[in-house]
Amino acid sequence: MSTTAFEHLLVESEGTTAIVTLNRPKVLNALNAALLSELSVALLELERNASIRAIVLTGSGEKAFAAGADIGELSALRGAREGSAKARTGQGVTRLMERCSKPVIVAVNGYALGGGCELAMGGDIRIASENARFGQPEVNLGIIPGYGGSQRTMRLLGAGMAMYLCLTGETIDAHQALQCGLVQKVVPAAELMTEAKRIAGVIATRAPLAIAAAKRAMNGAAHLALDDALEIEALEFGALIESDDFREGTAAFLEKRKPAWSGH
Ligand code: COA
Numbered sequence: 001m002s003t004t005a006f007e008h009l010l011v012e013s014e015g016t017t018a019i020v021t022l023n024r025p026k027v028l029n030a031l032n033a034a035l036l037s038e039l040s041v042a043l044l045e046l047e048r049n050a051s052i053r054a055i056v057l058t059g060s061g062e063k064a065f066a067a068g069a070d071i072g073e074l075s076a077l078r079g080a081r082e083g084s085a086k087a088r089t090g091q092g093v094t095r096l097m098e099r100c101s102k103p104v105i106v107a108v109n110g111y112a113l114g115g116g117c118e119l120a121m122g123g124d125i126r127i128a129s130e131n132a133r134f135g136q137p138e139v140n141l142g143i144i145p146g147y148g149g150s151q152r153t154m155r156l157l158g159a160g161m162a163m164y165l166c167l168t169g170e171t172i173d174a175h176q177a178l179q180c181g182l183v184q185k186v187v188p189a190a191e192l193m194t195e196a197k198r199i200a201g202v203i204a205t206r207a208p209l210a211i212a213a214a215k216r217a218m219n220g221a222a223h224l225a226l227d228d229a230l231e232i233e234a235l236e237f238g239a240l241i242e243s244d245d246f247r248e249g250t251a252a253f254l255e256k257r258k259p260a261w262s263g264h
Contacts, residue, residue, distance in 0.1 A: 008035035016053040017200040018046050028067035029059040031115045043096045054200035058107040068114025090147030094122030098219040101212035107196035108132040118147035128174040129189035135171035207245040208263040
């Protein structure tokens with residue numbers, strides 16, 4: 001399905017869903033620079049691929065989604081400039097996920113620690129297997145989260161939970177993650193991919209322009225002052241009123257039939 005051959009990723013498709021698998025199982029899918037670069041390329045390719053409507057991101061093996069940034073690579077960093085550049089690279093991948101017009105559903109199949117947890121938070125919807133564990137253990141290494149973790153934990157979970165995770169470095173299990181809103185669902189490991197793909201399939205039946213606009217409105221405006229954010233919502237709403245799919249969606253409802261989206 002992908003035109004590019006990847007070393008550290010598997011990219012497959014099932015109908016309108018792309019499945020991207022972080023694939024360094026021997027090191028619990030630790031995120032090295034090459035993997036992050038490949039993930040950026042894969043996301044950009046999937047953005048351009050008109051037959052793909054949603055992306056499921058998961059990790060290979062039964063133990064980990066990703067156990068963080070590659071600590072071997074981290075240990076070789078020298079100087080603030082190099083450190084900040086490393087952080088910006090990881091942050092960039094999470095921004096690509098957020099800015100992708102197609103929903104990214106993260107299927108967390110085990111450890112999601114450090115950069116793994118941060119990558120998961122870059123996705124739009126997170127489903128966890130019963131054995132998943134989440135955490136931001138960077139303080140054990142003498143650093144802080146660098147791929148957006150200090151900010152997205154605050155936004156997604158609120159200050160108390162964000163401080164708990166980032167200051168203690170302790171991990172939480174899938175049910176605690178569900179309770180604090182870090183994940184939206186917990187399922188047995190054997191059902192994880194089925195459920196993630198089911199959600200992707202549901203999204204694929206909805207109007208494509210509306211899905212992209214919803215992502216833009218939510219990911220793009222949530223940090224703004226409410227009046228500014230509401231204006232973005234109004235503009236996105238207005239633009240959709242001019243779409244063929246809005247005509248089709250309302251007509252299909254009134255005619256009691258399924259809509260046939262053109263994506264225009
Ligand atoms: N970077 C590089 N290698 C990693 C890694 C990481 N973030 N996480 C795990 N690995 C490697 C281990 O070094 C080990 O390699 P080896 O077999 O060559 O020794 C292999 O993956 C398996 O990990 P191991 O530690 O033996 O598994 P475990 O079940 O005992 O423990 C974890 C699992 C996730 C608790 C443990 O690997 C861990 O704490 N990893 C680091 C988590 C972290 O601090 N992430 C934040 C980085 S910023």
